[in-house]
Amino acid sequence: xxxxxxxxxxxxxxxxxxxxxxxxxxxxxxxxxxTLGSEHGIDNIVRGAEMAQNTNSSLEVVxxxxxxxxxxxxxxxxTEEEAHKKMEELLDNKEIDSAVTMHYxxxxxxxxxxxxxxPGLGKEMYIATTTGxxxxxxxxxxxxxxxxxxxxxxxxGNDNPTVGILNVDGARQVERALKELNDNGYEINxxxxxxxxxxxxxxxxxxxxxxxxxxITDTLTGNxxxxxxxxxxxxxxxxxxGYGYGPGVGEGYDRVILILSRASGTPVVANAIKYAAELxxxxxxxxxxxxxxxxxxxxxDEILKGINKENKxxxxxxxxxxxxPPKEVVTGSISGIDIMELEDAVRVLWKNGIYAETxxxxxxxxxxxxxxxxDNAKNVLSNVGYVAKESEPC
Numbered sequence: 492x493x494x495x496x497x498x499x500x501x502x503x504x505x506x507x508x509x510x511x512x513x514x515x516x517x518x519x520x521x522x523x524x525x526t527l528g529s530e531h532g533i534d535n536i537v538r539g540a541e542m543a544q545n546t547n548s549s550l551e552v553v554x555x556x557x558x559x560x561x562x563x564x565x566x567x568x569x570t571e572e573e574a575h576k577k578m579e580e581l582l583d584n585k586e587i588d589s590a591v592t593m594h595y596x597x598x599x600x601x602x603x604x605x606x607x608x609x610p611g612l613g614k615e616m617y618i619a620t621t622t623g624x625x626x627x628x629x630x631x632x633x634x635x636x637x638x639x640x641x642x643x644x645x646x647x648g649n650d651n652p653t654v655g656i657l658n659v660d661g662a663r664q665v666e667r668a669l670k671e672l673n674d675n676g677y678e679i680n681x682x683x684x685x686x687x688x689x690x691x692x693x694x695x696x697x698x699x700x701x702x703x704x705x706x707i708t709d710t711l712t713g714n715x716x717x718x719x720x721x722x723x724x725x726x727x728x729x730x731x732x733g734y735g736y737g738p739g740v741g742e743g744y745d746r747v748i749l750i751l752s753r754a755s756g757t758p759v760v761a762n763a764i765k766y767a768a769e770l771x772x773x774x775x776x777x778x779x780x781x782x783x784x785x786x787x788x789x790x791x792d793e794i795l796k797g798i799n800k801e802n803k804x805x806x807x808x809x810x811x812x813x814x815x816p817p818k819e820v821v822t823g824s825i826s827g828i829d830i831m832e833l834e835d836a837v838r839v840l841w842k843n844g845i846y847a848e849t850x851x852x853x854x855x856x857x858x859x860x861x862x863x864x865x866d867n868a869k870n871v872l873s874n875v876g877y878v879a880k881e882s883e884p885c
Contacts, residue, residue: 519551520768523566523587524760525574526556528594530753531729537561539760543768546761550768553587582746588771589747591735591763593755597623601741602636602710603750604643606734606766607720614701617644617652618720621713621736622750630661630798633709634668638791639740640705641679642782646773653682655693655703659712662692663829667879668794677789718752721759730755735763738770742783747775797876813838816846823865824850824857827878833858836877843871 522543526536537559544552544563554565555574566581568574575595581587597603602623609616619640626632637654644652656662656669673679681691682703693702698716708716714736721730736750749767751760783791828836833849833856840847840860845868850857860868872878 519549520589520771521551521553521587522764522767522771523553523555523578523581523590524764525568525571525578525590525592526554526559527568527571527574528753529751529755531756533557533559535757536760537563539757540764542757542761543764547765547768550764552764553581555581555590578748579746582748589738589749589767589775591749591751591760591767593751593753595739595748595750597739597748598741598744599624599627600635601625601739601744602632602639603739604640604737605713605717606737606762607717608732609699609701609720610723611696611700615734616701616703617705617737618713618716619643619705619707620710620740621717622710623739623741624710625741628798629709630664630668631795633661633665633707634672634795634798635741636710636713637665637669637679637705637707638782638786640707642740642779643738643770643775644704645782646770646775646778648769648773649704651678651680652704653680653702654705654707655682655684655691655697657698657706657708657712658692658694659708660831661709661829663827663878664798664832665707666691666827667876668798670879671794672786672789672791675789675794677786677791718754721752722754725756728754730759733759733762734766735759737766738775740775740779742779744779745776747771813841815841816844819846819861819864821846821848821859821861823860823862823868825860825865825869825872825878826857828856828858828872829877830856832877836872839875839877840868840871845871 524540526533529535540552540563544550552563554563555568555577557569558565558567566577568577578590582590602620602625605618605621607616617640619636625635641652656665669679683689684693684697685702686694717736721733725731730752738747738749747770749763751763836858837847837849845860845864848859850859
């Protein structure tokens with residue numbers, strides 16, 4: 492009998508024995524975790540791994556790192572580089588279904604979707620995204636981040652996750668792009684802020700209470716939020732809450748690898764392993780393929796190309812000599828314009844004979860015009876892409 496056959500027979504008998512003992516038959520989800528690199532030591536990772544397996548009979552955790560005293564399976568590796576190589580081999584050979592690690596470099600186009608427990612109402616919320624880079628261009632990256640967050644939530648069993656966009660630079664451009672994607676047939680379940688003004692652009696209040704299932708932001712902000720929401724009860728050196736920085740998601744990416752911070756404590760380690768197991772059971776990679784296909788069918792690529800100002804808006808060289816029309820009383824306001832585009836939006840209106848000024852409302856930047864010219868001004872700005880077109884009533 493060959494060694495491979497012996498291994499297979501042994502594995503089958505082990506599964507039968509485990510099934511008799513636990514009452515649960517069938518293949519267990521195998522999650523690998525690298526043990527080197529934690530600021531709290533290898534024992535911190537091992538304890539979290541043992542905690543995860545001891546509380547989930549359908550899970551089998553595989554440690555990848557130096558030999559340690561444990562009942563868990565250990566694949567020996569003595570450096571972080573060696574551990575990552577072993578982890579990738581195990582994934583590619585289907586010997587583990589997903590993996591958790593620290594300080595791992597994803598290719599550009601792949602970023603991670605973290606999962607936190609919000610302090611306001613104790614709700615679970617996905618932060619899209621938290622490490623990696625979806626695109627070198629900020630707004631394009633955030634649009635992709637939103638898609639990555641939806642993919643992750645769906646793989647976790649939420650078929651129609653609510654989506655909100657954190658009020659950071661570029662939020663309004665992201666909102667317009669995602670609404671266009673939605674209008675083209677890729678359904679996005681936009682949520683409403685808990686604040687009186689509503690809207691799908693989220694305030695800090697929404698972040699704390701967990702208004703959306705998926706909170707879209709840029710990766711650097713998302714990384715900061717993960718650190719704060721994971722360790723605000725401990726002073727920062729020990730991340731005690733949440734599920735870690737999540738899986739790397741990107742078009743064509745074919746491994747389920749989740750990220751932990753080096754500051755992640757035992758409870759987060761255990762939760763990250765459970766998160767990895769659920770994503771494997773939920774077929775994250777298959778969900779991603781299907782969602783990318785649907786998004787592309789709704790003209791995702793065209794929308795991403797269209798966010799380039801040079802393609803959509805007037806050439807700045809041609810508007811250098813624009814002078815404002817005669818000054819008017821401006822009591823009408825137009826919101827939904829990204830702060831980085833505010834001055835350009837005003838100049839577009841000037842070019843079209845409408846006097847306008849910039850301002851800042853309670854929900855963000857606004858353009859102010861005369862009340863009598865408000866509808867005309869909105870039409871001008873929507874036609875060149877500074878504000879979203881009004882949807883037809885249902």
